[in-house]
Amino acid sequence: MTILTLLLYTCITGLVFYVLQLLNLRTPHPNRLPPGPTPWPIVGNLPHIGTAPHQSLAALATKYGPLMHLRLGFVDVVVAGSASVAAQIFKAHDVNFSNRPRVSGGKHIAYNYQDLVFAPYGPKWRMLRKICSVHLFSTKALDDFRHVRQEEAAILAGTLAGAGESTVKLGELVNVCITNALARVVLGRRVFVDVSGDGDLKAKEFQDMVKELMVVAGEFNIGDFIPALDWLDLQGVAKRMKKVHDWFDSFLNTILEEHKSGSSGGDFLSTLLSLKDDADGQGGKFSDIEIKALLLNLFSAGTDTSFSTVEWAMAELIRHPQLLKQAQEEMDTVVGRDRLVTEMDLSRLIYLQAIVKETFRLHPSTPLSLPRMATESCEVNGYYIPKGSTLLVNVWAIARDPKMWTDPLEFRATRFLPGGEKPDVDVKGNDFELIPFGGGRRICAGMNLGLKMVQLLIATLVHAFDWKLADGLDPEKLNMEEAPGLALHRVVPLMVHPKPRLAHHAYISG
Template identity: 35%
Template sequence: MSIPMESLFLYLPIFLALYVVTKHLLNKIQNLPPSPFPSLPIIGHLYLLKPPMYRTLAQISKRKGPVVLLQFGSRKVLLVSSPSAAEECFTKNDIIFANRPRLLIGKQLGYNYTSLAWAPYGDHWRNLRRIATLEILSAARLQVLYSIRIDEIRSLIHRLFLKQFQSVDLKTMFNELTMNVMMTMIAGKRYYGEDLTNLEEANMFKEIQAETFKVSGTTNIGDHLPWIKSRELEKRLMECRRKRDEFMQELLEEHRKEKGTYISAEKTKTLVEFLLKLQETDPEYYKDEIIKGLMMVLLIAGTDTTTNTMEWTFSLLLNHPEILKKAQTEIDNRVGHGRLLDETDLVHLPFLRNIINESLRMYPVAPLLVPHESSDDCKVGGFHVPRGTMLMVNMWAIQNDPKIWVDPRKFKPVRFDGVEGGRDGFRSMPFGSGRRECPGEGQALRMIGLTLGSLIQCFEWERPSKEMIGMREGIGFTMPKAQPLIGKCHPRPTMLKLLSQT
């Protein structure tokens, strides 16, 4: 028996109303966190989302509270936007939330969820984490690799000295700096600047990196609505993975061939050399895919984030010349004019650290952190959170909440006076917290501090025009600036002699 079309149109609104009301009542009965009304069939709350997502989610939290349950298609999402709720997730429930959701980017760029960033919590992830924290990014290892960072920063200073009184694209310069540092650490190669040994290889690397950041920052609706797959995006991710995989495989083969021609000192081994040595001891575990996965994580997580932080911080300084001058005075008093800033000086420059911490508070490079997923039922804020719920911690909302911070949108580095390591409980944690917090925090802060401190020490800076630097946020996972930073500089008279020798 067929139902007349007129009847369908009559009953459809009734059905939708019953569905929405029933779902709303069930949430209350199950003691689930509050949820925006209504949650629509199939799409849930996806209709509410507009870019930038962290601002949209912050508005939802203002209305519904610091612990909110959302429905992104078929996926439950716990949205947390208060220090106390974040603390509960990363302390009491840290193991439960130590998993990662299975998103398309983790499959394609995370070697089928086996890389450090996307692997599920377990023995394999713990081993990768141990290698990253104790071997690759430990304080001792970073100190050994100091010469790589200082050489690239000195090269940047020299380039700026040659371009004095000209407008320079600082976004590009910061990006090339961080890429060169990371690739020299990984494979002993530079792909930006002058005196490149293989221009074709360098151009290939640049192309792959640009495409990686482009596709990885694209929202994939298929992560939440599996039956609506973006074949174009998946195809682009697969092609990007193929190119990256081939490129890194060639680097591995090159190191294998060179193994017999030279012996690196144990302390100066590149990451590739170190991992290939591990492969010899346990070839069944340390397969090439595991090695390339670690290389991939460092290149994706350790470059764009550092570049963006330096760009945001320097933009704030150019808009607040009085703070820039205060930082300059601190460096003059602690370091002087007879030598260039050294990494060991950073511990004696608290105001510079405050500037970086304040920039990370205002413009966290991972405003929603990397998503987590619950491996079991738990409670957050007194509410029941079902197993398999994706956790999104809105760090942008927490770090810019006027209930937590006085004048949160004002650049006030002094608010971090006396705060150890830039963390103020769970009110400010731009690198995350718990088991899956970013292991590259030490590397990032060294790079950012030494780079910005050196530029402040060596040059007088100004905006290219009387207009303030635009601080509008662009679209992307790591919150880039909408407009690249352009600045002008000239050597400080007291540093001219040193700069002419770089």
């Protein structure tokens, strides 16, 4: 039997197998589902998704409203696209939507759902969350490692100050800085010796693999929605997921063995290993697989989303030089020009904080929230949500809703200043018109660490340098197009010339 014949046979078998479900697809539901586009046979609304799902779903919402129902293959999907709908979900129905659907990313990348991101809601997930909250993201832990973040920010500033007239790819340097800061806390050491990346292929390889992970994890895999086609891997998504998982697994196995045989202590991984054989009383024992899955979360989402936010912020400030100048004037008043900014300064930098919020609004690191699943049927916004439905919250669309924001496509930091339209709105999950980290029980566990790192790095780059685009490019013509993927990256990396503006000794670290 030829491959073509086998493929044809499989497809015909799949069509016959699902004919009853197809009939159900065409049969009106006895309850009132949210509105949405008419699904196609078999594939449902998958053709409506496109390469940038957050954008295509936002466009559909202008026709069908802030709560939509889609049929992706044979899976019910509801999309929340307004602050009021998100508030209902995260307040009244948070527990019901605290589970994750079983998707290929959790299976092939995240050690078969053993990580914090994809783990089912229950005792094991609560154990993982508690360990991270206590030992990594608590106020005490963040304060204890403040010096690490500041030292790595100073190293980045020194590297940029030494760049001279060279063009630098800012995102890559920021990524190395964030990865080293996280690695020192988690592993007790830096993983990239040279922040510039010169001659260090490992740094470039690591960044490429993290980027690939975030891109492939953001794919709408046909096999997740039409199970009969899963084994065919028509898009090659599963193959790419397995490849990136194998690379990370090798990297993490090396780190784990080094820690087990070494004399490390005081870092997060050493803490995890000390807890490994302790029964937690609810979720069983902590395994090597769970440790690696947790490290995978930290070294992918924990670095990739933060560096992309910093890159977007600097791109916006270069496009709006008057905002950059105002932020620099504030920092010269608060910090001066004889030293670098520190985390202790951030609470007094009101304009800088507004810039960070506006960056999170226009460029949320995860524009379409990680999928959740309805454990039981429920009612949201007057509509019936079937049990087992996948929930997507369009964070990107909510933050650009013209009903909630004046001139929503404009980068306008003043909207968050006293006297502005949203002076009291924060990004920590309580103000539903701005939820870049999500909301409810499954809000991003590393939110507070991510906020501190992003604020410090944006403050450092704004305070310590003036900026010009490479090749004399006009800032007004800077490409601001978004790349596809789970995280919101730029299609064109930001290439810049940094010019030091502080006293020379301020850039000498250590």
